[in-house]
Amino acid sequence: MVKVQVYVTLKAGVLDPQGSAITHSLHTMNYNEVKSVQTGKYIELEVEETENLEERVKEMCEKLLSNPVIEDYTYTIGEAVS
């Protein structure tokens, strides 16, 4: 089994109201050192080793896990876990 970690974030320029809300709340709580917050999704997949794993992960990201119009994704493919 391989552990694949996918991070999906909004593209620059796309409004992130959740991030703004978190920034605002942190300021209210006196964490004024926080200048900006960007939120995203973290998705962890447990995958059986296959050929073209990286290619298939990319496809999954583009077809289902992210919305390529407004979101960017990055992924890491971890070493095999027993």
Place this chain on the structure above:
Amino acid sequence: MVKVQVYVTLKAGVLDPQGSAITHSLHTMNYNEVKSVQTGKYIELEVEETENLEERVKEMCEKLLSNPVIEDYTYTIGEAVS
């Protein structure tokens, strides 16, 4: 400015219906090598350098960014960005 990355995931044993839905959809799309999916949140903070930064980040995670009853968090504190 320092970039802080926070990953919030559900604790083991907490139901993750979104993860199950993604697994199901991936199988429907013939990605049968995917055995399980766990979803979580990814939060990126831009923070001014302060004393006790790590301690303050932990506090933010526990008080606002995660729900310690059902969620775990990890974070990385990146090197300074100009």
